[in-house]
Amino acid sequence: NLNAPDISQHVILIHGDLGTGERLQAVQLRHSIEAMPWDHFQHVVFIPGLFHLKMACTEAIWHCFTQPPATQEDETCLIHDVVLLRPKETVIYCLKPGFQRTHQRIGHAGICQWLNCWRVHIKLKRFTSLEAYAASEPTLDDLIVIADEVTQTYTANYQLCYMKKRPEKDPDLQFENTVLMNRYFLLYEELSYAMNCGDIGHVETCTVHWIPILKAVGKHKYATQMTNFLINVHFIYPLGLRYMCCMISLASESHWASNETVSCRLVCGAQ
Numbered sequence: 001n002l003n004a005p006d007i008s009q010h011v012i013l014i015h016g017d018l019g020t021g022e023r024l025q026a027v028q029l030r031h032s033i034e035a036m037p038w039d040h041f042q043h044v045v046f047i048p049g050l051f052h053l054k055m056a057c058t059e060a061i062w063h064c065f066t067q068p069p070a071t072q073e074d075e076t077c078l079i080h081d082v083v084l085l086r087p088k089e090t091v092i093y094c095l096k097p098g099f100q101r102t103h104q105r106i107g108h109a110g111i112c113q114w115l116n117c118w119r120v121h122i123k124l125k126r127f128t129s130l131e132a133y134a135a136s137e138p139t140l141d142d143l144i145v146i147a148d149e150v151t152q153t154y155t156a157n158y159q160l161c162y163m164k165k166r167p168e169k170d171p172d173l174q175f176e177n178t179v180l181m182n183r184y185f186l187l188y189e190e191l192s193y194a195m196n197c198g199d200i201g202h203v204e205t206c207t208v209h210w211i212p213i214l215k216a217v218g219k220h221k222y223a224t225q226m227t228n229f230l231i232n233v234h235f236i237y238p239l240g241l242r243y244m245c246c247m248i249s250l251a252s253e254s255h256w257a258s259n260e261t262v263s264c265r266l267v268c269g270a271q
């Protein structure tokens with residue numbers, strides 16, 4: 001087709017959910033045998049919407065800490081917090097709570113979890129309660145030190161592997177599950193905060209941690225899409241296209257863009 005336009009300096013960026021990306025990639029695969037770049041849609045670049053990634057993360061947390069019956073057997077489980085916070089919606093949270101309920105539960109239960117961690121840790125500092133510690137008028141530096149100690153003590157890290165290797169007669173499964181849940185909650189809060197602030201570098205760092213979690217709960221399509229997106233942005237796309245992909249990805253979360261299709265002209269290799 002000699003009448004095909006020259007698209008060597010142009011791309012069309014399309015952002016959307018997982019279904020949008022799969023349809024676009026199916027079209028590109030089907031037209032890959034065409035001779036001209038215009039005919040096999042070489043100029044179309046898919047950008048996954050970050051809000052849909054956020055939804056996938058909430059579902060991953062639900063799969064880890066609510067759906068399996070074994071996660072509902074002790075008093076430190078997440079469903080126990082639901083009984084206290086939403087006693088009339090327990091069945092909904094066990095079956096299919098949806099994004100809004102799961103998002104709120106992560107926020108509210110996470111606050112309660114960390115207040116409890118502070119309460120326990122403060123007692124090690126010879127304070128009877130959080131109120132007694134507040135009455136001592138700690139400085140900001142004191143609060144930062146305590147916060148760092150609480151995070152290191154009550155969040156899953158490399159020490160969790162050694163804890164699981166202890167003899168069977170001395171396991172603390174409740175503590176192990178709690179610190180792991182605290183870690184996942186912090187990862188989700190960090191991802192949400194980075195999206196709200198528009199810090200795309202921070203979002204990419206958080207996404208790297210979420211990819212293996214998504215794979216572990218069976219969300220392989222989301223994990224694959226985000227992996228391919230990060231590889232394309234950092235190792236394949238030129239600098240100008242890399243910048244635009246990051247901006248459109250954030251725009252899909254913050255509703256900065258009024259249309260789902262954005263056409264732009266890029267000079268490959270431009271500084």
